[in-house]
Amino acid sequence: MTRGRFSPALISLFLLLAAWLPLLPLLRLGWPITGLIAMQGGLALLLSRWSGLPGWWQLINAFFSPLVWLVSHAGIHPLWFLAGFALLALTSLGSLKTRVPLYLSSQNAVAEVSRRIPASRARVLDLGCGLGGWLAGLNAARPDLSLAGVEMAPLNWLTSRLRLRGKAEIRLGSLWDEDLSKFDVVYAYLSPAPMAGLWEKIEREMRPGSLFISNTFAVPGREPDETVELHDLSHARLLIWRR
Ligand SMILES: C[S@@+](CC[C@H](N)C(=O)[O-])C[C@H]1O[C@@H](n2cnc3c(N)ncnc32)[C@H](O)[C@@H]1O
Structure with a gap:
């Protein structure tokens, strides 16, 4: 995979979606969603390793879909998600342009x-x-x-x-x-x-x-x-x- 031209975040997103593609026919055949989510996490991890993404992006890809599923079943009020987004926007939205995220010196x-x-x-x-x-x-x-x-x-x-x-x-x-x-x-x-x-x-x-x-x-x-x-x-x- 061509590295350098695309940011790891973009490659990661692409692989996350790609890992769903072979599983969609199984979803239509009525396979249980929890099993498919676990399979998608494993496939996303394999693709991420194959593409040479750093370790923490591999972990994000492995656990992204399972976590989305868990959180969507946890009965959390939607305003918490809005608050989370607002917090992210006020601390880090500019990093989309500057490509400098927030992390802290030791x-x-x-x-x-x-x-x-x-x-x-x-x-x-x-x-x-x-x-x-x-x-x-x-x-x-x-x-x-x-x-x-x-x-x-x-x-x-x-x-x-x-x-x-x-x-x-x-x-x-x-x-x-x-x-x-x-x-x-x-x-x-x-x-x-x-x-x-x-x-x-x-x-x-x-x-x-x-x-x-x-x-x-x-x-x-x-x-x-x-x-x-x-x-x-x-x-x-x-x-x-x-x-
Ligand atoms: C990696 S953090 C470092 C924070 C702090 N210097 C430390 O060492 O703990 C980088 C910070 O730079 C800010 N930043 C990035 N680009 C900037 C710019 N062009 N002008 C001002 N701040 C910027 C980000 O919002 C972020 O808070």
Whole structure:
């Protein structure tokens, strides 16, 4: 299967539907739906493995139809689904365009960055600050720093803002509108999608002597000056460039 041209989410959806196709005639023959759902889960898992999807997409495909069936029989009020969708939209709808979902830095990422910022009063920016956890951790470890974050998802922004009141300046908006020349350290935990464009912005704006730190995601064709394994649950690492 051609990888790279299509996102794993799209491939996964396609395989999920494809796994139903051979089972539809059995449905018409009156086979019990629960048995067919179990067979569909198994087939979706096989197709996902064959196509080389990452492990967690394979699991999603294996359990998607069984979970939909279970939930639809659990007597849950429809408003809960609407609430779930609203929550997802307010935290993550923008990721359909930016291709940067919400996931959170570990405390190891805070500790490793914290000990690499020597100067007191250094200005630090988190590009896409999510729920503000990384900034909150940094503030606890290094109250001497001047912290800022920018976030485009409204609920994430509000959470960060309330959490960091008086401790960091949190702006609602796009990271592309930030002036990076104002900061000594810029931190980003994004995705592969924006990294090439972000590097161009960094080269244009960041001052000599400043640090750019990417959690996990590489800049195409630019080796970092330092790589730090974080030994956390997601096997993340920090990639550090000195300007
Ligand atoms: C992977 S999360 C990282 C959250 C936080 N920095 C941390 O390390 O815990 C990425 C965040 O970036 C935000 N984001 C993605 N693209 C953005 C953009 N163009 N401008 C501002 N925020 C963006 C997303 O909404 C998401 O909350």
